[in-house]
Amino acid sequence: MQNSANQELIACHECDALQQATRLPPGGVARCICCGGHLYSNPKGGLDTPLALSISTLILFLVANTYPLMTLNVAGQSKDTTLSGASWALYQANMPELAAVVWLASVVTPALIIFCNLYILASLRFRLRLPGVRALLVWVTRLQPWGMMDVFMLGILVSLVKLSGMAEVKLGAGLYAFVALIFFFTASAARFEPHLLWRRLKGST
Numbered sequence: 001m002q003n004s005a006n007q008e009l010i011a012c013h014e015c016d017a018l019q020q021a022t023r024l025p026p027g028g029v030a031r032c033i034c035c036g037g038h039l040y041s042n043p044k045g046g047l048d049t050p051l052a053l054s055i056s057t058l059i060l061f062l063v064a065n066t067y068p069l070m071t072l073n074v075a076g077q078s079k080d081t082t083l084s085g086a087s088w089a090l091y092q093a094n095m096p097e098l099a100a101v102v103w104l105a106s107v108v109t110p111a112l113i114i115f116c117n118l119y120i121l122a123s124l125r126f127r128l129r130l131p132g133v134r135a136l137l138v139w140v141t142r143l144q145p146w147g148m149m150d151v152f153m154l155g156i157l158v159s160l161v162k163l164s165g166m167a168e169v170k171l172g173a174g175l176y177a178f179v180a181l182i183f184f185f186t187a188s189a190a191r192f193e194p195h196l197l198w199r200r201l202k203g204s205t
């Protein structure tokens with residue numbers, strides 16, 4: 001946000017106090033003068049770390065969605081399921097609304113966030129001037145709270161405990177990738193600094 005004197009103003013996410021943004025040295029963190037809340041930062045290494053985290057997140061996301069989460073053995077019959085397969089199973093069990101919510105929160109939204117982050121970061125890091133970066137930066141900030149893979153993980157853990165008494169459960173490569181994905185997805189979101197990206201965007205246009 002800019003005022004008439006072309007000074008950049010930023011609102012605190014905690015207390016809404018409006019204050020002037022200043023250019024930070026690498027590794028610097030700006031805090032609110034009223035409540036001490038985090039305003040923005042300028043991480044060391046610029047966009048390299050968030051870009052590397054986003055690429056790792058994409059690879060883990062593809063593995064987690066390709067390989068089975070777990071295999072169940074009941075009376076000699078085995079059945080495995082993937083992330084999308086779990087939503088499909090809910091749909092087949094006459095729970096279409098729940099299936100849609102689970103699929104959107106655990107597959108679609110994280111995929112959109114990961115691809116948007118990569119597109120924005122690659123465009124700014126390599127000065128590619130790709131179209132639509134400005135609009136995507138607005139939308140990805142709004143989408144972030146809807147990527148709820150950690151909630152889905154909690155559901156998997158609960159079902160693992162319940163199923164372990166009824167069937168032989170074998171953990172799949174998809175589940176290991178999914179656990180790593182949650183950590184990388186969170187780290188990637190933490191290093192995705194919209195204030196820094198807006199500055200880069202202004203500097204490149």
Ligand SMILES: [Zn+2]
Nearest residue numbers: 012015032035
């Ligand atoms: Zn504040």
